[in-house]
Amino acid sequence: MPDDIERPQPPASPQTVAELLPYLPVSADYGRQWALVFGDELAERLAEVQAAHPTQHWARPVQLTDGRHMLCGDLLSEVPSGLYGVGFQHLDASRFDEISIVPWAEAVALLPQPDTLPE
Amino acid sequence: MSLAAKLPWTHRFAGGYGGIGSQPLPTDADAIDYLSRMATADGAGVETGVAVAVDAFFRGLKATPGLFDAIKASCILCGARTLNGALVPMAGAAPANNNFISDDYTRGGATPGLKGNGSNKRLSQANPATPLQNSAHQAIYLSANSAFAAPSEATHIAEWPTSGTAGRTQITTNTSQTFTRCRETTGSYLGSTSVGVIGISRSDPADYVRRVGQASETITETSTGTPEQVVYVFNNSSGSYSDARLAFYSIGESLDLEALDEAVSTLVTAIGAAV
Numbered sequence: 001m002p003d004d005i006e007r008p009q010p011p012a013s014p015q016t017v018a019e020l021l022p023y024l025p026v027s028a029d030y031g032r033q034w035a036l037v038f039g040d041e042l043a044e045r046l047a048e049v050q051a052a053h054p055t056q057h058w059a060r061p062v063q064l065t066d067g068r069h070m071l072c073g074d075l076l077s078e079v080p081s082g083l084y085g086v087g088f089q090h091l092d093a094s095r096f097d098e099i100s101i102v103p104w105a106e107a108v109a110l111l112p113q114p115d116t117l118p119e
Numbered sequence: 120m121s122l123a124a125k126l127p128w129t130h131r132f133a134g135g136y137g138g139i140g141s142q143p144l145p146t147d148a149d150a151i152d153y154l155s156r157m158a159t160a161d162g163a164g165v166e167t168g169v170a171v172a173v174d175a176f177f178r179g180l181k182a183t184p185g186l187f188d189a190i191k192a193s194c195i196l197c198g199a200r201t202l203n204g205a206l207v208p209m210a211g212a213a214p215a216n217n218n219f220i221s222d223d224y225t226r227g228g229a230t231p232g233l234k235g236n237g238s239n240k241r242l243s244q245a246n247p248a249t250p251l252q253n254s255a256h257q258a259i260y261l262s263a264n265s266a267f268a269a270p271s272e273a274t275h276i277a278e279w280p281t282s283g284t285a286g287r288t289q290i291t292t293n294t295s296q297t298f299t300r301c302r303e304t305t306g307s308y309l310g311s312t313s314v315g316v317i318g319i320s321r322s323d324p325a326d327y328v329r330r331v332g333q334a335s336e337t338i339t340e341t342s343t344g345t346p347e348q349v350v351y352v353f354n355n356s357s358g359s360y361s362d363a364r365l366a367f368y369s370i371g372e373s374l375d376l377e378a379l380d381e382a383v384s385t386l387v388t389a390i391g392a393a394v
Contacts, residue, residue: 028222056206060217062239062358071218072239078220083202108238114274114359 017076018097026076034073035107037100043069045095050087057083064110073101124393127163128154128170142167145174149187153177153209161204168393169198169227176386177209183378189256191248191371192350196224197231197262198390205233206242210369214244214352227394230364231387232262233353237273237362241354246278246370250286250345255302255327256374257290258318259352260367260383267293273362275317277355278346278370286344289355290317292363301327302342309336316380322373330376366390 010023010030017036020026043061050058057078061069079088124142126133134144145151150173158164165173173195180187192211199205202224206213218240225231235241257276265273270293277289284304291298292312300306301319313332321327326339352368353361366387369379 028220031220056203056213057216058218060239060241070239072236074220074222075218077222083216083221111238112358114355115357 014101016097016101017099020076020101021093021096024076024079025082026073028074028077031074031076032072033104034076034101035104036071036073036075037064037068037102037107038098039068042095042098046087046091049090053086053090055083055086059084059087062111064107065112066110068110070107070110073104124168124171125166127158127165128167129158129164130167133167143171145170147174147177147181150174150177153207157199157204157207160207161200163200165198165200165204166393169390172386172389172393173198175389176382179382179385180379183375183382186374186378186382189372189374190369192244192246193367193369193371194242195367195386196233197226197366197387198394199226202233208244210371211247212244214242217241217243225364227391229391230262231391232260232364232366234263234364235273235353235361237265237267237360239360241360242352243354244350244352246348246350248371250278250288250302250348251372252286252302252342252345253324254322254372255288256318256320256369256371256376256379257288257301258316258367258369258376258379258383259290259365260316260387261292261314261363262366262387263364264294264312264314265292265361265363267362269293269295272296272298272359274351274353274355274359275361275363275365276350276352276368276370278348278350279356280344281347283344286342286346288319288346290319291355291359292317297329297331299329299338301329301338301340302345303327303340304343305340307338307340316367316376316383318376318379320373320376328376330380333380335376 297309297312
């Protein structure tokens with residue numbers, strides 16, 4: 001069997017994680033273009049799942065200034081069977097359409113500003 | 120580099136065999152223990168060239184009295200075959216990985232290490248020793264500096280109190296400055312920065328030593344407290360994330376920064392040449 005068969009390419013402008021499920025794992029470079037953004041309920045569910053299945057690798061969201069939670073899209077290069085595969089496999093796949101994909105720069109603009117250092 | 124140096128250090132012919140050269144193998148018991156744990160995490164032993172460099176590193180640390188024992192938590196973020204292997208601690212507990220992926224890790228070459236993204240990736244771990252107010256150190260090996268220009272900055276390692284500012288301990292840089300605190304409140308800027316080892320060490324209530332660019336200076340700032348036991352690498356508690364690439368970090372009690380710099384710099388250079 002030839003080993004140079006090209007894998008199908010993920011969409012150029014995905015809207016939710018559900019659209020990317022057939023393409024996982026995506027490449028790290030593809031994933032770095034995106035942020036995964038979701039609400040409080042999914043953030044709590046993610047924490048519960050990881051607490052129930054602890055590993056050394058934690059998908060740890062940060063809260064944006066608009067109240068939503070954000071993970072970096074390159075985590076999708078480590079699922080379903082990479083560093084974050086354990087927790088991923090215990091998530092409810094039917095809710096992946098609730099995780100929005102937004103351009104990384106847009107999400108970074110919503111990160112809280114760190115305390116400034118003394119002058 | 121010899122063929123033998125490319126064999127896994129656990130290979131039966133790693134020490135030498137006719138036609139592939141010969142070389143010494145690791146002998147330090149702590150180095151062998153560390154390399155064995157790394158091999159389990161990686162799924163295979165590192166090349167003998169890497170293992171010998173790690174062995175020399177451990178022996179070098181032990182050659183300076185008090186140096187090895189002052190390191191309470193540390194990871195060598197290069198050399199290992201995978202990120203899992205790189206997160207095996209050479210001292211203390213293993214850190215928790217928050218959001219780093221395999222592609223963030225470069226095991227060798229000119230700029231090895233783990234690269235932050237300046238936004239949400241960090242390592243966190245408990246300091247296994249109760250932090251002391253007047254005996255403390257933090258050190259990193261900065262393979263590639265932050266791209267943040269002043270007034271933005273990247274905090275590479277920090278151990279802060281749960282609340283307030285007394286006893287903060289951190290190493291922060293941007294493209295033109297270095298900022299450090301060592302068990303204190305105010306902190307001190309250096310109007311330059313450098314790749315390589317950056318370290319701070321306090322053994323006196325009145326001042327501490329800062330080492331940047333292979334030069335040490337004494338910073339006269341009184342210690343003001345102790346931090347909590349959670350250490351963040353690539354981040355502090357207030358959201359200043361690092362986008363730099365780090366090949367080593369350590370925390371613990373006060374130590375000889377010049378000796379640590381020499382040992383770590385030699386290690387990173389040797390690993391970079393070996394893989």
